[in-house]
Amino acid sequence: MKILTIIIIFLFFIAGVAWIDAGNKPRPLQFVVPPGWPQPRYNFKNNPLTAEGFDLGRKLFYDERLSKDSTISCASCHQQFGAFATYDHSFSHGYNNTLTTRNAPSLQNLAWQKEFMWDGGIAHLDLQPLAPITASNEMGETIQNVLRKLNLDTAYKRMFKAAFGTTLINTQKMSKALSQFVLMLVSSNSKYDKVMRGEISFSAAEKLGYEIFKQKCTHCHTEPLFTDLSYRNTGLQADTTLNDYGRMKITGSNHDSLKFKVPSLRNVALTSPYGHDGRFFSLQNVYEHYRNKMVMTKNTDSLLLHKIPLSNYETMQLTSFLRTLTDTSFVKNPAFAPPGYRVTPVFIHY
Amino acid sequence: MVPSHPGASAGTTIRFRHLVGNRELKLFDKNYTNRFGESFIVTKFKYYISGLSVTDAGGRTIRLKDSCYLVDEQDSLSKIIQLPACGRPQSISFFIGIDSAKNTDGVQTGSLDPANGMFWTWNSGYIFVRLEGQSNVSPAPAHIFGWDIGGFRYNENALRKITLTVNKYEAFAGNTIVIDADILTCFDGVHPLQISGSPVCHQPGKLAMQLADNCSTMFSVAP
Numbered sequence: 001m002k003i004l005t006i007i008i009i010f011l012f013f014i015a016g017v018a019w020i021d022a023g024n025k026p027r028p029l030q031f032v033v034p035p036g037w038p039q040p041r042y043n044f045k046n047n048p049l050t051a052e053g054f055d056l057g058r059k060l061f062y063d064e065r066l067s068k069d070s071t072i073s074c075a076s077c078h079q080q081f082g083a084f085a086t087y088d089h090s091f092s093h094g095y096n097n098t099l100t101t102r103n104a105p106s107l108q109n110l111a112w113q114k115e116f117m118w119d120g121g122i123a124h125l126d127l128q129p130l131a132p133i134t135a136s137n138e139m140g141e142t143i144q145n146v147l148r149k150l151n152l153d154t155a156y157k158r159m160f161k162a163a164f165g166t167t168l169i170n171t172q173k174m175s176k177a178l179s180q181f182v183l184m185l186v187s188s189n190s191k192y193d194k195v196m197r198g199e200i201s202f203s204a205a206e207k208l209g210y211e212i213f214k215q216k217c218t219h220c221h222t223e224p225l226f227t228d229l230s231y232r233n234t235g236l237q238a239d240t241t242l243n244d245y246g247r248m249k250i251t252g253s254n255h256d257s258l259k260f261k262v263p264s265l266r267n268v269a270l271t272s273p274y275g276h277d278g279r280f281f282s283l284q285n286v287y288e289h290y291r292n293k294m295v296m297t298k299n300t301d302s303l304l305l306h307k308i309p310l311s312n313y314e315t316m317q318l319t320s321f322l323r324t325l326t327d328t329s330f331v332k333n334p335a336f337a338p339p340g341y342r343v344t345p346v347f348i349h350y
Numbered sequence: 351m352v353p354s355h356p357g358a359s360a361g362t363t364i365r366f367r368h369l370v371g372n373r374e375l376k377l378f379d380k381n382y383t384n385r386f387g388e389s390f391i392v393t394k395f396k397y398y399i400s401g402l403s404v405t406d407a408g409g410r411t412i413r414l415k416d417s418c419y420l421v422d423e424q425d426s427l428s429k430i431i432q433l434p435a436c437g438r439p440q441s442i443s444f445f446i447g448i449d450s451a452k453n454t455d456g457v458q459t460g461s462l463d464p465a466n467g468m469f470w471t472w473n474s475g476y477i478f479v480r481l482e483g484q485s486n487v488s489p490a491p492a493h494i495f496g497w498d499i500g501g502f503r504y505n506e507n508a509l510r511k512i513t514l515t516v517n518k519y520e521a522f523a524g525n526t527i528v529i530d531a532d533i534l535t536c537f538d539g540v541h542p543l544q545i546s547g548s549p550v551c552h553q554p555g556k557l558a559m560q561l562a563d564n565c566s567t568m569f570s571v572a573p
Contacts, residue, residue: 046455046456047456117472121472121473121474122471122472122473122474123453123454123474123475124454124455124456124457124474125456126456126457127456127457127464127471127474130457130464130469130471130474131471131472131474133471134471135471135472142465143464143465144465147465170459170463170465171457171459171463171464171465172456172457172458172459172463175456175457176456176457249473249553250473250503251503251504251505251506252505252506252554252555252556253505
């Protein structure tokens, strides 16, 4: 009888250990490639997505302690309600009354990108957060200081352990966690997508707009990402205070003067102002640039040598179509809101 | 971040010794003069060594393919690299810098952790060599000169391979090979680059590649 009791207690002990062990394993998170989309460029094998890694990444993304004076998080400039761009700002606000020098891009469908920033200067998604964290006109902090702050926080220790199996917090693990969160920011459920899936139809104006789009815009803003991710000179002149020549700064080649990455048009209705320096405050300004105001230089894209002829009527149809790229389920997805919230609370707005 | 291999104590040791001409480098407190007559002090001197391989007298080559070492004048331990046991080395080769794969494959750890401050974030990639100091002839703010040398992209490659022959028998005394790195060659090893003309290099490109050429001539096996 006594032996039996010991055996039973022993079995419970084994089962308990096994249960705790199983509980410690991070739960895999599936990355779904929308039907008809190309294969992602991000190598998930080196950073398998897990629920715990995503949660940790989200906490980091919304944590203002990543900045020097604890006022700016990634989410300060990448706001969910603005499709993870800075809503209604040409430039974003940085540490100590500074401004960025470029318009914050929308964070969406990043798994399909190989290079980041308007000039493609950053060669891997995991490397991306290091730039805003350390830039003096963004978060103004050092990597060492961020790691020190994270290491002092037992909640982070617990979350790093849950996500990566170790309480070791280093640059690589922090970046991988942030990547896990932003990789999940997939926008593929706009009205346009529903129409393409045959679930609903375009209105007459939207349909006309889509035809114009396919004629005049799709070469660069290629479906389904609505960008071909190339760098192009679209006849913009450099602002005399910014002197930003784009891609040329990265490649050192004159041929890349004033080339900037083609931005995605997904959620474009939410991401004004437009252009690398946010100089266009409305879609109308953008149309006006392409049909009238382009300045032709020897680097101007060959597709734009005759500018883009657009009648007023066509711009209206085009706008109707572009509004179908707004993905409400993306900008209202509670999984992307700050930890503990279903929508971004007012105090996070800047 | 001690660049050693556990259990390799029986092997050869490489020790880097930093020189300015024929004097040993001391940070901050000595005035040196380059061959253009420009006097300067050095405040920081760090560089990456990677792809180390050693060929012994028997023709056997040991490759430490994935090892990258951050050699820092300020950290004496960083100047010592333990190699696995091998015969008497005849030649040593290594890169000064980090190959393009490690520049583009996410965030690395250990000596390559970007937190070590040898990384450009805005035009992402490793800084292969940092030589910083001050000189009265520098027109830069506070008379600093700062050479951050790196670049892995097409037309910007600052990675340089160094091959050294160990021909002196005495050089192997005590299983240690001393490799001298003479900072003076950074100014004129291949291209004449004066502090007064090029006080600052903070990005990949032509100047970085010229400086890389110069730095690639700084190493020699100490007699």
